[in-house]
Every structure is written in C-alpha cells, then in structure tokens.
Amino acid sequence: MRTVTIDKNAFRRFVDEIIKRQRVIGVCAKGDRFDFEQLESADQLRLDYDVTLQPPKKYFLPPVETLLTFEVGDGYKSVYDDTPFVLLGVHPYDMVALNQLDTLFTQDNYDTHYMKRRHNATIVACDVVSPSKNVFASSMGTATVKDGFDVLLTDIGNAFVMESGSKKGDRFIAKAQGAVDSSEKDLQARQKIQAENEKRLNNHKLKCEASYLPKLLERAYDHPVWEEKAKTCFSCGSCNLVCPTCYCFNVQDDVNWDFISGKRQRAWDGCLLDGFTKVAGEHEFRKKRADRFRHRLYRKCKYVPEKISSQIMSCVGCGRCVGACLPDIANPVKVYNRLVDDLGIK
C-alpha cells in the first residue's frame, strides 16, 4: 500500500481525467450547504466541506431500488446495478458507517444487491477540514478512520496526502500524474491534522466513553427521558432519513401499465414512523412515540453494536440528526449525557 503526496493543481487535473473515463460522485456546494452529486468537472469538488446533507449510503442502498422484475404467473428475475463509480470525499465518520453497513449486509444472509454496488465503488475518503456545527465524531471515536476506504486523502495545505487502503486504491493512485512518495515531513503534517481532528470534531461532548453506552443503556430502559423527549416528537422520521447507519427498508411491488409485468422495489423506511411495526389484525408493537424514540437510540448504541460485536457505536457522531430534527430532541449526546447524569457510570 503506497502513500503519496500530490499537489492540489495536479490533483484537480487527475480528477478531471477520471471524470472522462468513469462516473465520479463527489461533494459539491448546494446553496450554502453541501451534498454528494455526480461531478462534471473537478472545479465542483469541495473537499473543505463541513458535512453533507445526505450521507453517502444512498449510493449503496438507494432511497428506492428495484430488486426484482416479474411477470404475473411467470416468475421473478433479479435486477442488479452494475455501473462502476468513484465516490470522492467521504468523511471518516461516514466511512465507519459504511464499514458497519458492509458487515450488516453480509452477516447472516449475504445481500447481493448492496454488495454489488459496494464492489463497484472506489471510495476516496478524506479527513475533515472544517468541522460542522453539530459534529461529535471525536466523542464516538470516529473522527479518523483506519480501514474500509480505497484511498484516504488528507489536505496538508498546498497538497493532498493520498494513502491507499486496498488493491483498488493502489491502481487508483498509480494513475495520478505528478504524485510522489510522501516525504517524512508530509506524513508528519498529516499525523498532526489527524491527531487534532481526534479532539476537535467535538461540538457535543459525550460524558462517558462511547464503548460504555451499551452498558449504560442496559440500565436505562424505563428512564423518564424517553417519555419527556418524545412528547414533542412529530414521528416524521427525519432522524432516520439523514442517518448514515439507518438501513431499515420496506419492500413494495409496482405493477406496470400492462398489468402483467412489474417490479419489486425496496425503499427506505424509518423506525420512528407510526405503523413501522404494524401487523395483521391491527396489532402494533411500538405504538407509543416514546417506544419508537427509545428504539432508535438503543439501536444506535446497543442493539446494532452488539449484533456485529463492534466496539464502535452505530451512532458515528455526524450530527446530521441534530440539525434535521424540528422539535430538537434527536441529539443523541443530550440523551446519553442525561442518562449518565441520572444513572452514573458503574
């Protein structure tokens, strides 16, 4: 695995070269905010962004995707999306989220639809330059990332340090004209930036170690905070929608106008929405808003980490839900800190 340094102008030319050959998705400005979009030129790319409106998961688990096509009475056929693409500018916390989704979609049963897209992607992660207003990745241990990416970029001022994390990354770097093996000085500059990020991406400070959260939640099931917070919850599911690790989905059939052929699609769903657990006979297992509110925060820092035996929580500290929540109750740090205050650390 190589680590190279590339001058910013050379990097721009390099990106333009890739755009000519392949679909490239990168971070662009959208008004005064940012989002992932298909690039037409390297000039659109903004690697100094704070946070994207949507996490990059939509390129692997699209909001709506076709799983199968069918003809009534004549069986089903799998449908796959096979276009290779480059995903440019994934922040470390989002990379950690993608690593978790990889585990979740391969564990127990292998999801070929997700994994095909995953294998078609070359992911270029990048260390954070401008921390967003609500980021708390340092609290969650996700301010930097060590694996999962194909290439990791770090802005060291006038140049980028590019580290390869896979064979695909090696091939990617090999194509970069003007890249030279990183000097000791460049590596030290990068080390300094990463060490700083480990501390400074922390605009909401968690009062305990993130790895302690599953234990804390074990004692918090009947705590009044769930009712208190959920009192003003609109059950709108915005927190689910913007979360990089939310992956619940619904499956629906769509019949074409000929009434013979059609497709089976999966679409994002949210555990905060009313009716998420409703079954035949009108039985609903999480009818109360407080139960659904609690479920999300348990899923992030207890159920999912325990399911994949991960020391890193499923809340990666991107802070998107904090900004998306209209009644301002979604901030996980506020809830967890309240529990630490009331229940203590044992």
Next chain:
Amino acid sequence: MCERCAVEKDIYLPRLATLEKKRLMNPTEMYLRLSIDDNEPFDFIPGQFVEVSIAGVGEAPITISSSPTQKGYFELVIRRTGNVTNAVHRMRIGDKIGIRGPLGKGTYPVEEAKGKNVVFICGGIGLVPQRSFINYVLDNRADYKELAVLLGTKCLSQRFFHSELDVWSHRNDIRFMETIDQTDDCWLGNVGVVTTLIPKIEKELESALVFICGPPVMYKFVLMALQEAEVPKERIFLNLERKMKCGVGKCGHCQINNYYACIDGPVFRYSDLRIAPEAI
C-alpha cells in the same frame, strides 16, 4: 464482479410453487397445499416460515403448518386480512405462488424435546404453526412422552381443522382439550378462555416443554398461569409474530429489542426473552 456475489444467491428472489389444493376452512381461514416447482430441496424444521409472494401485490410471512414428515408438498393456512392474504384467497388450483424460505433459525426444539412431555397451548389461528410440530410428534410418537394440546377459539364459527381435531380427540396417545370463549347453543364442550384448561393438565406439565402460540394478548395470561403451575422459563417456548418484511434479518421491521423475529425466531425460549421487554 466479486467472487462472493457470483456464488451467493439473491436472498430476495422467490422460487415458484404450484397451488395443488385449497379449501376455505371457516369464513376467514384458507387451507393451501403447495409444491415447489424446481428440484432444489425444500427441507424445513417445524416453526420455520416462508415468505409467500404474489407478483404485483407483495409478500407476507406465513409459518408452515404441515409436518416435515410429509414429503413432496407443504401446507399453509392463511387468514385473509391484508392485500397479500386476500390475493392468496383468490388464487386458483394450478396457479403459481412465489415462495422464499424456509426461513428462521429459531425453530421448535425438535431434538431437545425428545424423551420429554410436550404441551401445546394455542389460541385460535395460533394452532396453525403449532400443528407442524404436533403432527411431527404424532408421526414420531415413540420419541416423545406425554403429548397434550390445548386450544382456545374465540367463537364457534372460527373453529377449523374439524376432522383433524376430531381424530386427535379420539386418539389415546394425545390429550386434546379445547374451549370456546363465548357460549354457543351448538357447542357442548368447555366454555371460557384457554387458561382455564391449564390446571387440568397438571400431570402433563411435569418436566414438560410448553409451546405457546396465539394472539399477543394471550401470552401474558398463559405465562401467568404457567408461572402459577411452576413451569420454569427455560422450558417455555413462544412463537412470536412480527412484521417479517424481508425475512432475512435486514429490513428491521420485526426487531424485538436485541432480537430479529425472522432470524433469531420466530420460536423463542422464554428465558432468552428476559432481555427483550418488547416481546410480551
């Protein structure tokens, strides 16, 4: 393409099955006999379910009602209540139905129950999934000790499997008791909820494995009655129904705290549910 994607099957792709027989058992329950079209094996353990798929309508999780000792076909009993189940009711003999499965790792403890008493407590349509293991026990009768089946039905018009229940009530190797919630002039048997029958099987409950399946409200009261009868939680099994949308542990709809009903269940040991307050 990656190597694993090339060999792994699409977990969302149904196989086709042919509807061989169907019969309306009461105003809402349809009995269906299906056989898989392809030659791939279809081996299941009692308690496993399938996703029944109707093209253009959708999928619904249904537990297999027949015993795996019956080869070459399998049986489902489906209550019409939503889009998919109503569409199933409209199917005709010879029609193709999509099937995914068998699914679920939490099955009836077929091996563990050997040499022990087995007691089934069913509420209404809860008989359907239990029937798979009941018939399995009857087909391997020597492997199991006392067998008791308790069935509670809401009203006489919802009673089903009449001839099969009639056979059970006349066999010597099965203690079958049933009750109807509401009195009916045409009914000469027990009247009351299913818990009223539990004190009558004191002998069978001794060192027995107990299996419960019924509407959500029933579990609470049956568990209270079993606690009174001092049946330990390790020997009680619950068949939990949730919205198993994908059936393969991904979509999140059937989650019960730490568990997924579709892969960890649908049959759970009661003592394992201590950490899952959402279960009951």
